[in-house]
Amino acid sequence: MHAVRGVDLTLAAGQKLGVAGESGCGKSTLALALLRLLPASAHLSGEILLDGEDVLTMKWGRLRAVRWAGASIVFQGAMHSLNAVHRIGDQIAEPLLIHGRATPAAARKRTAALLEQVGLPAARADAYPHELSGGQRQRVMIAMSLACDPHLIVADEPTTALDVMIQAQILRLIEQLVADQNISLLMISHDLAVLADTCDRLAVMYAGRVVEEGPAAAVHTAAHHPYAQALSAAFPRIGDPASRRAPRGLPGDPPDPARLPTGCTFHPRCPVALASCTQDDQPLREAAPHHHAACVHVSPAIPQGVSAP
Amino acid sequence: MTAASTPAVVREPDGGPVKSGPSRGVLARAAAGPKTAYLLYVAGKLGGAAVSLLAVLVTSFFLFRIIPGDPVKAMTRHRPVSPEQMAALRRQFGLDSPLWQQFTDYCGKALTGDLGVSYQFHAPVSQLIAERFPATLLLTGVAVVIYSALGLWLGTRSAWRHGQLGDKLNTGVALTLWSVPSFWLGLLLIIVFSVGMGPIPGLFPTGGMESGSETGFAHVLDVAHHMVLPVLTLVAVGYAQTLLVMRSSLLDEMGSDYLTTARAKGLRDALVRRKHAVPNALLPTVTMVFINLGHVAAGSILVESVFSWPGLGGLFYQAIPVPDLPLIQGLFVVFAGAMILMNLLADLLYPLLDPRVGR
């Protein structure tokens, strides 16, 4: 069964890319695949290039060296992603020691600096995860991801479990840190608005495939693929009365990866599907400069050719 | 970048300690300060243990004075006794006084360490127990250390490679040995390794704890020599439980997100297991190990009787056919007390392993 198929994404140094989609569309699988963290039963094909090196063909030793030092991950749900029986300071310092980046004493100092960088007092290093609030734990996760100065940070739903105020704080923090240190960011979320707010470019995934990809603002406000349109309509935009009057959800659920529909995988839920959509799968087409969508309604000549339902 | 650039985000509205995971009661009092919370926790557990101990005394009184109807008749049922002798026995055990007075007498005496006089040995029960206690402690202590370590090790290996041949073999052997009656295994070991069978000579003594002639280091070796088979028996039938509990609690941890984090950090597999998975999986297993410590004292009844080990279990075995009710009663209180003590120790140790409890 294919959880993720034919995804082709590039991310330049210092760029911020958002990946959006409903739960179950393969976003998190993509994040885990990036560092070969999927269980041994998962089969990966293609290539994942990190600074020009293919993660998939790396030896185990090299892979371990690349993990966290080349790319680190901020997981969703810091409560479960942090180990409950270790102090957070030790957990932040762990990758530094594993990768031989610092002596224990230097690692302690670096941990204190990292904690302050994410807005926590250095003394919190002695706390256990359960002694922190949800937002504080997510800050710890971010501090941890910065520990080895990675080139890329993957943030997998970094704010999903938090309430709105803290969500905004955490997003600002991530934005600021990656900008300051010129780190590339791959952010994964189901919330298109959050991604559009933070990222330069956006990719929308459906049933394990990228169905639309382009500049963040364009994908958010003027999507071409009906799925991307539905996704951006699902979250009412502030200051846009139209979207509030018609907050549309999509009927149905994302398809079971083991039993994908024929043709365009979105056709059973698509409001504008044609008869041919049940047969022919659509490749990504250029809808506008640097903006692609995989929909039969997209033609290069008429970029706004989709009749909005 | 420094902290000064993000001063507004240091404090968060929900900055207090978070109540998460299974509610463990203690957390609700965490506001009183971590020290006080732990003291309250300890006090609660101590109080609970004291109540349990009192309940054991009540139960033992109930079991031995009321269920048999007439304890003296029960005690003398295997031999002819004249009415005068029975009356004398009744007086000796204080059975001629009213029931409530018997009860208060019994509890008062038990609390001061007086558990009555053995019918069979004509010696104070507490003295008999004190004499035999060290042998049981030695035997069961060694056995528990070995089988807990073995169970934890094999359980960890089994879970980490679950579904594979090694796991199936491990679990299968453990379940089979678990189903074996310990006394039978002990008897077979004696036949094969003490009496000798076919080409196998008698390697180990058939029973007892020492030959009696050696002193100093030779004596230590002699005791160790006597201990091999009984310890082997206890370990064989006992390690399965630790293995199964460790295996299932580690399996519960296997899918956890923090293990993915640890792998993403670049830790090698063995380190992920040792540093992250096992400490979490140990929490339920530790309770189990301590409760086992309490159980093994009772389980030693069979092994000690088979190997004529001069401990509490052997004493219990000798008391059964008589039946020496005061001695059985005293041993019951001691065995139950050991269980309560072990539970208490597990409860007190738990907060040291799991930061979420009792701080």
Next chain:
Amino acid sequence: MTTSESTPPPETGSTPPPATGAAPQGKARSLTWERRRTSVARFWRQYRSHRAGLYGLGALLLIAAIALAAPLLVGSDVQNVTGAPGKALESPSSRFPLGTDQYGRSLFGLLLYGARISLSVGLMAAALSVAIGTLIGILAGHFGGWFATVVMRITDWFLVMPALVLAIVLATVLSQSVWTVVLAIGVTSWPTTARLVRAQTLAVESRPYIERAQALGGGHGHIMARHVLPNVMPLVLAQTTLLISSAILTEATLAFLGLGDPNVVSWGGMLQEARETGAVSSGHWWYLAPPGLAIAVVALAFTLCGRAVESVLNPKLGTSR
């Protein structure tokens, strides 16, 4: 054991809320039976996929058949001390495959007969224990409040009692009979069941249809008997299967300690006699080995069945055990 207590098993969803309202009684009943039959069929389909459980079940059926047919296989006078066919303590021969005991009785015949007492005592003791545990668990789960607090306190206390010692003590102070053994095992091993059943009762009672039944005027007895009990039954079944193996081991232990019924032949009793007649020091392994092996095989078979049942009813635990 601790783990299974901390995770209350999920609802099996096998027993539907009874049909209420205008539907004719008979139709509703046949509908219920239909659903029960399909859920039993589903249970069996899943059980079949556990190979160890199938081996255990096969072994049990074989042993049960032997126990039932023992009088036909070896004659009904095997246990008779007077007029025993052989000499005392004979070695194995073609006439006595496992030799004879000190009265000259065939040990092979006694071994087959022993299956009857081991199985029946194990089954009865486990049934008694589970019945006590279920009753207490449902009552504590249903009524709650101070009643539940007191009852569960007592349960917890029983849980830390050394069960074997308590069983020995009971068997010592009561008269020696099969029923004493059943009672001694039954009243010392119920607390685990009570805890599991209470957790399950709480889970069942939080479902909406219980509230509906209450609103329709269902009394305590009705709710416990018609709604909670059918839902805890699968759990109780799994628990019984697991308890039987420990009950059989305890029975053997009590018999070995000389606390069994002196008038019947049991495997534990055979081991005691073997020991007393010096089978150990003279190396008569054919006297000692078979009864213990039989105990181990039956206990293992029940354990395998119990684990298979448990993992069918609780898939999460199932893969993890």
